[in-house]
Amino acid sequence: KQEVTQIPAALSVPEGENLVLNCSFTDSAIYNLQWFRQDPGKGLTSLLLIQSSQREQTSGRLNASLDKSSGRSTLYIAASQPGDSATYLCAGAHHTSQGGSEKLVFGKGTKLTVNP
Amino acid sequence: KAGVTQTPRYLIKTRGQQVTLSCSPISGHRSVSWYQQTPGQGLQFLFEYFSETQRNKGNFPGRFSGRQFSNSRSEMNVSTLELGDSALYLCASSSWDEQYFGPGTRLTVT
Numbered sequence: 001k002q003e004v005t006q007i008p009a010a011l012s013v014p015e016g017e018n019l020v021l022n023c024s025f026t027d028s029a030i031y032n033l034q035w036f037r038q039d040p041g042k043g044l045t046s047l048l049l050i051q052s053s054q055r056e057q058t059s060g061r062l063n064a065s066l067d068k069s070s071g072r073s074t075l076y077i078a079a080s081q082p083g084d085s086a087t088y089l090c091a092g093a094h095h096t097s098q099g100g101s102e103k104l105v106f107g108k109g110t111k112l113t114v115n116p
Numbered sequence: 117k118a119g120v121t122q123t124p125r126y127l128i129k130t131r132g133q134q135v136t137l138s139c140s141p142i143s144g145h146r147s148v149s150w151y152q153q154t155p156g157q158g159l160q161f162l163f164e165y166f167s168e169t170q171r172n173k174g175n176f177p178g179r180f181s182g183r184q185f186s187n188s189r190s191e192m193n194v195s196t197l198e199l200g201d202s203a204l205y206l207c208a209s210s211s212w213d214e215q216y217f218g219p220g221t222r223l224t225v226t
Contacts, residue, residue: 031213034214034215036217041222042219042220043218043220044206046214046216049213049214051213091159093215103149103161103172103174104149104159104161104208104215106158106159106160109158
């Protein structure tokens with residue numbers, strides 16, 4: 001059974017700092033990993049998707065890496081801003097026995113606060 | 117392109133009632149998945165539909181059911197509501213690998 005863990009559960013940093021959020025998973029048979037952002041009471045916004053054959057993806061100030069062999073992914077945020085304050089979730093995608101379908105297994109998230 | 121839409125956004129029900137939530141996927145997306153989010157359990161997979169067929173189901177009791185229509189819109193139904201069903205219910209649509217989530221329906225059971 002896949003388990004996804006995110007450390008730390010909460011993080012508070014001053015504006016402008018570079019930071020790393022960690023995600024670990026127990027089942028290396030994921031075929032992709034997604035990072036999401038969730039603002040309070042809102043839905044999830046997809047940030048980055050890394051296919052199992054890739055090692056990293058970049059979008060603006062965000063960079064996500066994936067190491068399947070060690071069961072780890074990291075999300076790097078450069079030059080953090082107060083608008084980055086949110087909960088960040090990682091999720092591993094698995095094909096199911098029905099073939100072609102997938103489900104996401106989520107971590108509990110890291111709540112990030114960027115202080116002005 | 118319009119995103120995933122969910123209705124209603126907020127709902128208050130009493131124990132024992134039933135509820136139906138609706139999800140309209142991104143145009144062209146044929147897969148719709150449902151997730152329940154609670155403070156204690158986080159995000160948990162409920163089920164996934166593709167071309168009107170349920171392809172996968174999570175570990176939830178039979179009170180939770182769903183369906184998908186020919187236009188890919190999906191509904192989920194929860195019967196005999198319990199206090200523990202209070203949660204944010206999220207649906208996601210995908211056309212290939214990436215899943216796109218709607219804003220969710222906040223269900224409160226009193």
